[in-house]
Amino acid sequence: AQRVTQPEKLLSVFKGAPVELKCNYSYSGSPELFWYVQYSRQRLQLLLRHISRESIKGFTADLNKGETSFHLKKPFAQEEDSAMYYCALSGKTSYDKVIFGPGTSLSVIP
Amino acid sequence: DAGVTQSPTHLIKTRGQQVTLRCSPKSGHDTVSWYQQALGQGPQFIFQYYEEEERQRGNFPDRFSGHQFPNYSSELNVNALLLGDSALYLCASSRDQQETQYFGPGTRLLVL
Numbered sequence: 345a346q347r348v349t350q351p352e353k354l355l356s357v358f359k360g361a362p363v364e365l366k367c368n369y370s371y372s373g374s375p376e377l378f379w380y381v382q383y384s385r386q387r388l389q390l391l392l393r394h395i396s397r398e399s400i401k402g403f404t405a406d407l408n409k410g411e412t413s414f415h416l417k418k419p420f421a422q423e424e425d426s427a428m429y430y431c432a433l434s435g436k437t438s439y440d441k442v443i444f445g446p447g448t449s450l451s452v453i454p
Numbered sequence: 455d456a457g458v459t460q461s462p463t464h465l466i467k468t469r470g471q472q473v474t475l476r477c478s479p480k481s482g483h484d485t486v487s488w489y490q491q492a493l494g495q496g497p498q499f500i501f502q503y504y505e506e507e508e509r510q511r512g513n514f515p516d517r518f519s520g521h522q523f524p525n526y527s528s529e530l531n532v533n534a535l536l537l538g539d540s541a542l543y544l545c546a547s548s549r550d551q552q553e554t555q556y557f558g559p560g561t562r563l564l565v566l
Contacts, residue, residue, distance in 0.1 A: 348496075387457075388497070388544065388557040430496050441510050442487070442555070444496035 346371050348431050348445035356451045357421045365416040365448050367405075367431030375433040377407055377414040380444070382428040391416075391429070401425070421452045455481045458547050458558035466564045467535050475530040475561045479547030485509075486528040487555065488520060489544040497544055503528050504550075532563075540565045 347370045357363045369375065379391040392400045394407045394414060405416045414431060431445040459478045467473050479486050485504045489497035499512035503522035522528045526547075532539055542562050546555040 353494075387559055390554050393554075432496075441499040441502065441512055443499065444489075446494075446496045 346375075346433070346443050348433055348443055350429075350431055350445040350448045352448045353446070354449050354451070356453055358453050359423055360420050363418050363421040363425070363450065363452075365429050365431075365450065367414045367416065367445060369412050369414065369431070369433050371412075371433055371435075373435065374409075376436055377405070378432040378434075378442075379403070379405055379414075379416050380430040380432055382430070384427070388430070421450075423452050423454055426450055426452045458483075458545055458556050460543075460545050460558040460561050462561060463559070464562045464564075466566065468566050469535055469537060471535050471565075472531065472533045473535060473563060475532075475543050475545075475563070477528045477530070477545030477547075477558060479526050479528070479545075480556050483547035483549055483556070484526050485548045485550055485553075486522060486526065487546045487548075488528070488530045489546065490514070491542040491544055491560070493541070500530065535565045537565050539563065 349368045351366050377394040380388050381391040382388045403418045407414050428447050428449050430447045432442050434440045434442040457480050461476045487502040488500040491497045500514050501511040502509050506522045517533045519531045542560045544560045545558040548555045
């Protein structure tokens with residue numbers, strides 16, 4: 345079954361501390377992995393996708409196929425990082441749907 | 455470009471009624487996807503439209519149907535509403551499935 349799990353519903357870190365949001369997935373094949381973010385009173389938006397291998401707003405995510413994980417990391421959290429984060433996957437064809445995880449609410453304490 | 459727009463922003467219906475939600479994609483986008491987001495959960499894929507046809511469908515009953523118009527705008531229709539249909543309905547558009555999806559602000563539906 346295709347599934348995305350995010351074990352933490354809530355995560356609080358102090359400003360300047362490292363942050364890691366966990367994401368595990370199950371998928372038969374090689375999926376595309378994404379992280380989406382929703383800031384307060386804003387729309388859901390793409391943060392990064394593993395295929396582009398970019399670092400966005402200081403965030404990176406490494407795909408670990410052995411552990412089927414795609415954890416999101418940032419070395420020094422900022423207050424503006426407080427938001428809801430969703431991990432998602434899809435297949436690599438034009439006909440594959442996007443499956444979202446339940447989300448993790450990150451709160452950065454000043 | 456206003457990006458993806460959805461109407462209405464909020465809606466209250468009673469059980470058994472029917473509802474139509476509307477979405478206008480971002481300029482230049484031809485693919486529209488619909489998601490249901492229940493409180494405290496991630497978005498769940500309902501279906502996707504491309505070239506006025508339903509290209510992919512999630513695990514939703516036939517009460518959920520849609521349409522895409524020649525101008526790429528889309529409608530989501532839900533018949534015989536249930537209390538459990540109360541949720542935020544999100545529309546997302548892209549140039550193709552493989553391109554970045556841009557989300558609208560959502561329509562919050564409450565079924566009483």
